Amino acid sequence: MVKLCGICENERAILKRPKTAQQICKTCFYHVFETEIHHTIIDNNLFKRGDRVAIAASGGKDSTVLAHIMKTLNERHNYGLDLSLLSVDEGITGYRDDSLETVKRNQQQYELPLKIVSYQELYNWSMDDIVKEVGLKNNCTFCGVFRRQALDRGAVMLGVDHIVTGHNADDIAETVLMNILRGDVARLQRCTEIVTAGESMIRRSKPFKYTYEKEIVMYAYFKKLDYFSTECIYSPNAYRGHARIFLKDLEAVRPSAIIGKQFP
Numbered sequence: 001m002v003k004l005c006g007i008c009e010n011e012r013a014i015l016k017r018p019k020t021a022q023q024i025c026k027t028c029f030y031h032v033f034e035t036e037i038h039h040t041i042i043d044n045n046l047f048k049r050g051d052r053v054a055i056a057a058s059g060g061k062d063s064t065v066l067a068h069i070m071k072t073l074n075e076r077h078n079y080g081l082d083l084s085l086l087s088v089d090e091g092i093t094g095y096r097d098d099s100l101e102t103v104k105r106n107q108q109q110y111e112l113p114l115k116i117v118s119y120q121e122l123y124n125w126s127m128d129d130i131v132k133e134v135g136l137k138n139n140c141t142f143c144g145v146f147r148r149q150a151l152d153r154g155a156v157m158l159g160v161d162h163i164v165t166g167h168n169a170d171d172i173a174e175t176v177l178m179n180i181l182r183g184d185v186a187r188l189q190r191c192t193e194i195v196t197a198g199e200s201m202i203r204r205s206k207p208f209k210y211t212y213e214k215e216i217v218m219y220a221y222f223k224k225l226d227y228f229s230t231e232c233i234y235s236p237n238a239y240r241g242h243a244r245i246f247l248k249d250l251e252a253v254r255p256s257a258i259i260g261k262q263f264p
């Protein structure tokens with residue numbers, strides 16, 4: 001028997017929402033996915049009209065969906081934002097050079113200006129140089145700090161007020177776990193904030209704070225978005241990987257573990 005969509009009760013249900021376990025059609029999935037992010041933006045006053053906003057773009061699924069959603073919602077709801085793409089080239093051969101090609105295609109597809117800042121240009125070294133020196137050890141801890149700073153410096157060059165990143169609910173849950181395991185109480189609170197300000201006072205926000213990673217993947221898949229799916233070659237030993245595996249195990253037992261909230 002054909003199962004009808006649990007929202008419109010008209011179309012055939014073709015997917016089960018990971019966030020709510022509701023079986024729905026593709027059209028209703030697009031609608032709820034986009035509307036929930038719109039509400040996150042509005043309820044948290046993320047932007048004001050006229051803001052110049054850089055979308056941190058890596059070419060991966062999260063930032064590609066973020067670019068697509070920010071452009072769609074900005075036009076649909078007339079936010080009045082001046083959007084651009086901002087990418088960091090860490091200098092990782094066989095990974096970032098390929099993913100930046102995806103960002104360049106996204107720039108054409110979404111008709112947004114693009115600025116790329118590189119570690120080579122900012123610091124006079126690349127991650128390839130660093131890994132050659134120190135080997136495959138704690139690379140993300142080091143790279144992450146410089147990546148954050150590079151985004152800030154790129155934002156200053158672009159003259160933007162605000163950076164949006166594609167951090168989703170799963171990323172935040174992983175960070176919470178990592179901070180608990182490290183006993184880092186100060187970061188534990190900060191890591192769940194939807195808006196933060198770096199040293200440069202440029203606001204950073206996470207419109208996907210309440211969005212499940214699986215739904216981002218589904219959205220990218222059904223919309224046939226152009227994204228790069230290879231993992232960074234220096235990430236396999238990252239501490240985050242252990243938190244991710246643990247979280248996936250918890251999620252298999254209780255799907256609401258990621259946000260810790262029961263949905264109807």
Ligand code: SF4
Nearest residue numbers: 140143144232234235
């Ligand atoms: Fe840098 Fe780690 Fe990200 Fe690779 S995965 S770009 S090493 S922070």
